[in-house]
Amino acid sequence: MCALTVTLGSGILFVGGGVEITTFAVESDERAAADQLSESFDTGEQQITQVVITSDQNDTASTAALEETLTLQQAIRDDETINGTLDGPQPTVGVANGVAVASDPRIAFAEEITIADKASALDGRTDEQTAAALSVALRDDEMTPEGQPPVSALLPENYAHGEEPASAQLLIVVHDEDATDDELLDAQQQIESLADDRLERTDSFVFGEALLFERGGQATAESFAVVGPLIVLVVLTMLVVAYRDPLDVLLASVGIGVVLVWLAGILGWLGRPFNQLLIAVPCLLVGLGIDYYLHVVMRYRETRGDDPSFRPAAAMSIALAGVLVAIGTTTVTTAAGFLTGLVSPIEILREFGLVASLGIVSAFVVFGYLIPALRVEIDELLHQRERQSDRAPPTVGSLGIVARPLDQCARLVARAPLAVLVLAFLFTVGGAMGATAVDTSTERSDFFPEERSGWMEQLPAEIRPDAYGLREQATFLEETFPRHTDRTVEVWIEGDVTDDSVTQALQAAETNASAMDTTGTPVDGGGPVESPLGTIEDVAAENETVAELVDEHDTTGDGVPDEDLATVFDAVYEADRDAAAATINRTDGGAYEAVRLSVVVDESADDSAIRSDAVAITDAVETHPELTAVVTGEPILDDVQERAVLETVLLTFLLALAVIGALLTVVFRSRHRSWLLGAITVAPVVAAIAWLIGTMAALSLPYNAETALITAIAVGLGTDYTVHLTERFLAERERAGLRDALEVTLRETGGAVLASAITTAVGFGLLALTLVPSLQRFGIVTAIVVAYAFLASVLVLPSLLVVWDRTRRK
Template structure:
């Protein structure tokens, strides 16, 4: 393949028509700018659960059996805190808060419910409206109120809304939840247009908090999907507002040191800006929503862009230092660098596109956008920046702008050059020892990394309960917002979660009027897994249509007789005439409760099993699947624990699958590309050695720092390959060029000193630039930043310490004389490939 003609075409346009190239790139930039306005956002955990069976079942459960106090899309929770929320004054405060919302047309209130309303109706059954309930409680004595509270001590609709510390004797509790249902007319929605992760209740619930805060003298917090969605979105903007300026300042400072020239600095910054505009413009034009994971894309583009920019300018300066003119120096530089950039781009794109194997849509979207962004970065820094550099340098003398330095980073004889050559010295003396040590270290790190945990929770996407003091101290507009969602969630978990643990829901699909339907539900609870809480009869503690029938039979002798007549085996579970049983149950006071466990069309049902507080999410999920398999109808375990565990499993699977794909595809790509370009396929294997060390080191660091695979860090291993290969490709490609002209060690030394300086500048800039993600409000984003920065540092160190020894061993295997230049001129690479690539023909001339 005659690849050189493509390089020559690019060289010709860069050197001879730089103005045309600049104009063409600016026009494309304008096109992508039009797409910026179409960028939408998507946030929250729901985006990760698409097409997961447990999540689909959970959605159907919510649609068919949603309890009155669940935070569904049409409900707002009012969380009240007080030394005793069941006192007369506190109960009145809850009812008045609900009335304040009901009286406002913009709240679209269709109904309310609360412990306060239950107590008022207990005192006066005719008190059906909020106004009547408030009047009833105002006229009641504290003693009457306490008695009404005690009468509801066994009422699930009452006890389900008060905290775990409810005391029947004292008629007291420290917290309660009231509910306000909304009936939203068409067209009412929240958030900005295109924010698919927002809730239609966001503006309503935000306003509700202001109304209650202004009108009610009580500690009542508004909570719901709108509040959570608002913080999902806010934490993204707050993180970007903090991270972006910090990254810009750090990167700008490092670029000043790397370029040491004002015009070169401006060209580098403009190119970085163009890469971002192209990428996010593509996001809008392609209709791909921006999610939390994509917060890392700007730093990633900066990482690769800075690397390309520094290498392009540094290599150009090296050639200028030999006495070449502007055009000739740039042609020599791009002739070598375009090939290196292409290899880096190919391997980096492979690393990102490996995420397409993930079953999680946000990770797939991240892979696509990151890969496209890297291609854009290659075009901008491989063609536009060199063309702009040529255009500027030809006019530099006529402009009143000072030139500070045009010397390359890292020169022979300099202190930096000596430091960068440490790996060459080891390679010259004991390359085998170093390579064996690197392989043993990598194996040990990989083995240690098998203990890395996997996690997925709603809190990963929400700001922390306590924002670090450093961030709070930032001046406006950089200071983050006040966040309440996580604190409220933790409060609810603490106050309203049963001490027995959590729960698993089994969603059943089948004809529930079938004579054996209820018996199947009853028998499934026999001899349950140890993760399930049991009653005294070694049966799983559960709630279902069966338990509701039993409870109703215990209260209503007539209904009990009906059940008994249709119970063949006298176990309290009817086996015949189920349609009649259901009709009688639905017509009774237990009808509302029954509707939460049996669908209106009687073609589905749910069973809720209580799980042990000591069981892990993985154990609970496995137990749920075990019990679901006992049903002869289609049964799906679901619930938040099961759904999040399913996503967590997919995250781990994505990380391993993406790593395997990225590694194998990168090996194939490098072997093929070095065969085509150099006639040396085995060079692709040598190129991979430092990446193996870097990936193993990153994985081991995750366990050492107790950082799990989560929605953000799931991409880190394939990302390490994508970014880390950058460093080794530059070294290898420069080495081959140098090796054709000189002996092994001199070629290696010149490679490391010349390329190592650019690599050092790139590493420092990108590692710190991405490392500023640790300042993000989202802690998981900070973890991602730390790991990405460390992966860059590891890749840099491995390229300068491990790769030289690898290349020495490789050279000894394919060349006869390490002292003489290698006998492969670049123009004969194709003939070399045809004759078999590696082997004796690769010996020095």
């Protein structure tokens, strides 16, 4: 075992530091189409960094403030780290740029407008003159470079010029699309440093995707650096209460440590980073490990307490014989349940299922073999054969504070099992009905860290998490400024795109796209549809050769070419390659294999409604037998993700239940000659999940990819609880009456389950102290479902067992 630990643990060397924030990319036709569009067309999408400039006292649009932003722009362009990532001759744009051109229109006609030219235009101007120039810039979009947002999009949406000072403004830095994530991160960090140095009259923060992911991972790691020791302290306290033996506390801690080392090593050998979802796996394994060892050690104490003459090895053999089947069954069924996640189209969820399964098997090996063996060796070494008579009560269930409520549960179940089942059924149905009201959306800002809590301010600086406030920054940015980019649906169209009748299908697609209820108005005020036909029309309007060629190949007189499209496409590429490359894909060999259609959609439209509307576009395209079309774009991919999460949850839940139910049925049939015990053991788990869904609906908690993992955890822990209780009840029922069997089962095994549930729930619940909202919600909801799983195990399961037992003996 030591060799295995060293071998697996050495994989830690291949695990990167920190927590990686991973997106929930879904493998789908829509995702593949998005990738193909990105590779095949010059869509004009740009990677940007936003510098948000704010002030509670000064006007951010004053002459002095604008001059500072120009100084910052020059520093950004001059910096070696940033410059290599910048795109085009005008990679930065701010309010000052437009105001400068409005102040001195002559510089707009210069071949190359420099920051120095713009600074000269503002030099010496009064705030009143600058305000007048700003008024012009707000009315005239020509004051900003082509393809970049107008001045009006760089000021607050509710800004009333001339009536109040500008409390904020945006400075946009445009990066080359080929810049790597690492290069962007370095550039954004450097921009942040330059902004702190150059902007003296105003405050600022930098908002960029690379920086967001980096800070999100840092915040998560720093949160765990603070909350982790607190979780460890609480778990150790719970272990002391549960075991009441320093040796068992030590062994449990060692076992947990070994399991976590194995887990980290497995991640390293698999070459997988530690992401935000895998944070749940250590918490799950700690809960299972504590539960496994609680059952082993409590049964070991019972055995030695019943007959002190047993040597440790013999007592442990008897104890393991009593619980190893239950632990093994739990391990197999739970691991199999998590492995059903491999059917998910979401890679990060498949990864979670695999890693969790390997971790569960590791917990079984460590707490079913290694730790019991260590306990026996230590007891034999110390000659502690009479140890039990000199110590506290041997089991958790012997504590009055635990025994009394569990005995009450036993009496209630024995007297009125049907009443308990009816109430549980009503709550289950009510909870399941809540599924229709649960929000399934995923808010990106949920992964951004919040401002640190007040209690964290009292921590020593060495361990105090940084004040990131990314969630507040994202909210401010979204609520303050108008959107300066369009929300679009993209259509990937491939096949014989030069066939003469293709234009008819494209015209029909354009017509349907324009008529969609969810179609919106572009930021620049132009038409909502961008297509190959629109590109041909625009280029023809500027180029006589193309115009003549279009007329020549237009047999219907509607201004649209409908024959020899390859020749027309060639001419368009020759006249304006950039415009053509945006909607018409030409291979290196000169062939045309795909075209692109883009539709601006309403900012407030629901993703599912957009996707439903877009079907009309693909239907129109596919009336041509040689064409296929796939709709993609941000709203489509978001909808695909939400649906994939729901489908994954439903499918994996059903598969997990089917696999677990089948395995338990086989085990209980072979051991106890009953076909019903498998279903009886699984039923409380279903009830607990239904109660959870109802609670989430009542509390308006979203059921997304993060919280969907709680279903898997509920299945894993719930099955563990019910298998142990069922096995113990059946064993006790063979030698005692129904009520005595119930009382012993709930007091002894139920006591161990209670200790495990409290430890797990508290451990997960402490995640609410982290800085990341998604982790806060994850911890709270998991604590709730663990509590529900326990209640279902000590109320619903015993009631079912009582009814089964009485029916069988009639």
